Amino acid sequence: MGGHNAVPDEIDMMEGGEPCKWPIQQVFESHMIVEVPDLGMCFPPLPGGAWPEPATHGLVVPILATSPGDTSLTGVVLMGVNTRRLYDEAYHDFVEMIARHLANSMHTALALQLERSRAETLVELDRAKTTFFNNISHEFRTPLTLMLAPLEDMIAAKNLSNEDMVQVQLVLRNAQRLLKLVNSLLDFARIEAGRMHARFVRVDLSSFTADLASMFRAAIEKASLVYVVDMPEEHKDVFVDRDMWEKIILNLISN
Helix, strand or coil: CCCCCCCCCCCCCCCCCCCCCCCHHHHHHHCCCEEECCHHHHCCCCCCCCCCCCCCCEEEEEEECCCCCCCCEEEEEEEECCCCCCCCHHHHHHHHHHHHHHHHHHHHHHHHHHHHHHHHHHHHHHHHHHHHHHHHHHHHHHHHHHHHHHHHHHHHHCCCCHHHHHHHHHHHHHHHHHHHHHHHHHHHHHHHCCCCCCCEEEEEHHHHHHHHHHHHHHHHHHCCCCCCCCCCCCCCEEEEEHHHHHHHHHHHHHC
16 A cells, blocks of 8 residues: 555644544553544545555554553554455454454564664673773873883892892882783783684793792781682693683782
């Protein structure tokens, strides 16, 4: 019926105006099927489907929301009644069944559209987050790299007192750690591209873990806390990814 006068692109639902129009406003107010018995008087002959006789009796069928507690109307369906079939209770029940199926289909389609939109939004947020991390990481790398060289020179000169040497070494190690964290941010792009792989090497795990844990000793003892690192000797030769293990230990202790 596309392009037919009975189904224009826009329908005025307000009262008054044209005497011949679909009673859509009435359906929105009552949420009930409304019959239109005089279609033949208002519109040119309507298609009769499989039958040669044009439909002269119409229906405006409400499509109700299917969400629990939602009684709103999501739309209406304009139908012509079969001229060779009496519009009785059975016919009415059949039309209501069609309306329920349409409502369920619309609900499913809207839910899928919403889920697709949500997924696209999350992808866009992930992309924006990765771009931000990449940009900020590059900004941090340069000053950190420039900090490391003077610290390494101070340690190599060996003209510091023992106490100062310990403090400078601590600053150096934490600066190196910060640089590694910055580099880790750059790994997000590789992870998204599926190019991030573990690199397993033989490591003295006890010594390596104790060395990582010692970075926090000064801060913890400054807070008057007892800090004990107890690493079993049997964990000497273990194959691990050094960078990943370092992230795990430092994140655990810092948390």
